[in-house]
Amino acid sequence: MTALEKYIIRLDESSYDCEDVHIINSEFQQVCKQLYEEGKEEIAAIADIDRQVFSVQKSFKKKPDNEKGIINGLSWQMSGTQTLEGGSQVPLYWPDVTKYTRQEFEYFEKRYNECKNLYAKTEYGLMVYFGEKTDTSKHxxxxxxxxxxxxxxxxxxxxxxxxxxxxxxxxxxxxxxxxxxxxxxxxxxxxxxxxxxxxxxxxxxxxxxxxxxxxxxxxxxxxxxxxxxxxxxxxxxxxxxxxxxxxxGAKELEKTYVWGAMYAIDRNIAIEQKRNKPVTDLLNYKAKLYEKLATDAESKANLACVSFAENALRIYQQI
Structure with missing residues (x-):
């Protein structure tokens, strides 16, 4: 049994979740190091692909852009530049998801099907889902x-x-x-x-x-x-x-964090506009919050008080 096979069993039996991603990364690095030292470069490369899965950023907001190291839903964790021999610089991404082939995604699918740790399973699953390279990904x-x-x-x-x-x-x-x-x-x-x-x-x-x-x-x-x-x-x-x-929640936030109360009111305004409901009372509350910010800023000789007061006045004029 290789070091990778042993670690996969350990990962399956663990209670690791997203709070442990740095531990998972470190342990995969140790596995890669051991495999290289044993002369098992191909297996070490597979272990490194496993490691990358937990560093790939996954989001529905990420749209394909190969030049920026992004494919649909998947992108890098770190970026920088690499200087070539001629002195020119090219962008560098890690993990570089644009270089994954169908072979990598089929491996992610295999790991998804076999994985028993729920957090790890969903990470592999999202790679398959966003990658859309395997037959299963479309099922x-x-x-x-x-x-x-x-x-x-x-x-x-x-x-x-x-x-x-x-x-x-x-x-x-x-x-x-x-x-x-x-x-x-x-x-x-x-x-x-x-x-x-x-x-x-x-x-x-x-x-x-x-x-x-x-x-x-x-x-x-x-x-x-x-x-x-x-x-x-x-x-x-x-x-x-x-x-x-x-x-x-806004009234509770107002006691300690006026800006938080403002965010709550903005959220409600957006909802009410979708419902085609009047937002006069919410705007009035928002204006009063700006007045509160202005008063607090004035007491501290903070020039921002002028801007806050102007914002309050602007809202009152809308009502």
């Missing part, structure tokens, strides 16, 4: 399975987020995985899965504890996710309750 059943796995991963992160702690970043990981599941469901026309995701997101938004420290960003992110999929969400949920909950 509806694969997309449905990946969507459900991303959803399950997001729920696991949510459970970990509830444990709290100053260095607990699982709220953000929860949202990112949930958003990815939404993207797969919507792009793949998985209507039953999208309905489940919308209802889950709505319930989570409504149940969110607005008094929890540093958690209100996710409240706004969840409402933004529902708003992004407004055409699908509007018939399934009560957006008035979403707006009301955000307003509660």
């Amino acid at each position: 509806h059943n694969f997309k449905r399975q990946l969507c459900n796995e991303l959803f399950q991963l997001s729920k696991e992160y949510h459970s970990k987020a509830e444990k709290g702690g100053k260095k607990n970043h699982y709220e953000l990981h929860f949202f990112q995985s949930l958003r990815m599941a939404f993207g797969v469901a919507e792009k793949s026309n998985l209507k039953p899965e999208l309905t489940i995701l919308i209802n889950y997101t709505y319930r989570t938004h409504q149940d969110w504890d607005i008094t929890q420290d540093d958690s209100l960003r996710i409240l706004l992110d969840l409402s933004g996710l529902l708003s992004d999929y407004f055409s699908s969400s509007n018939s399934l949920i009560d957006f008035q309750k979403v707006v009301d909950k955000n307003l509660e």
Whole structure:
């Protein structure tokens, strides 16, 4: 059994998730080093491809641009320039996803099918999904399975987020995985899965504890996710309750972070405009927040008070 085979078993049996990506990267590097020392260069190259999977950036916002090291949904983690022998410079990307061939994507598919660690499995799955180079990547059943796995991963992160702690970043990981599941469901026309995701997101938004420290960003992110999929969400949920909950969050944020309250109001304005509802009260609240910022800045002899006051006046003139 090679060092790579042994490590894959270890990874499968681990509880690693996205918080452990640096550990995974380091351990794969050690595997590569051992394989090179043993003269197993080809297997070492495969291990390095495995390592890259956990560094490739994955997002529905990434559009193909080979010159910038981006293919559909996949891009590099680090970029720079390389000086050639003649002195000219060319862009350098790592991982360089534009150089992946069908062979690499078929390997990602193999790893996806065999992988038992949920986080690692979804990482390989997203490589297959965005790469669109294998036969499986086009299958509806694969997309449905990946969507459900991303959803399950997001729920696991949510459970970990509830444990709290100053260095607990699982709220953000929860949202990112949930958003990815939404993207797969919507792009793949998985209507039953999208309905489940919308209802889950709505319930989570409504149940969110607005008094929890540093958690209100996710409240706004969840409402933004529902708003992004407004055409699908509007018939399934009560957006008035979403707006009301955000307003509660804004009032809580206003106590310590006025700009955060402003973001909450802006989120509500965007939602209400989609609903063709009046936004006068929300604009009035936003103007008062600017007045509050102006008063605070003036008390500190901060010249920004003038700009804040002008913004408040400009909003009042719109009403």
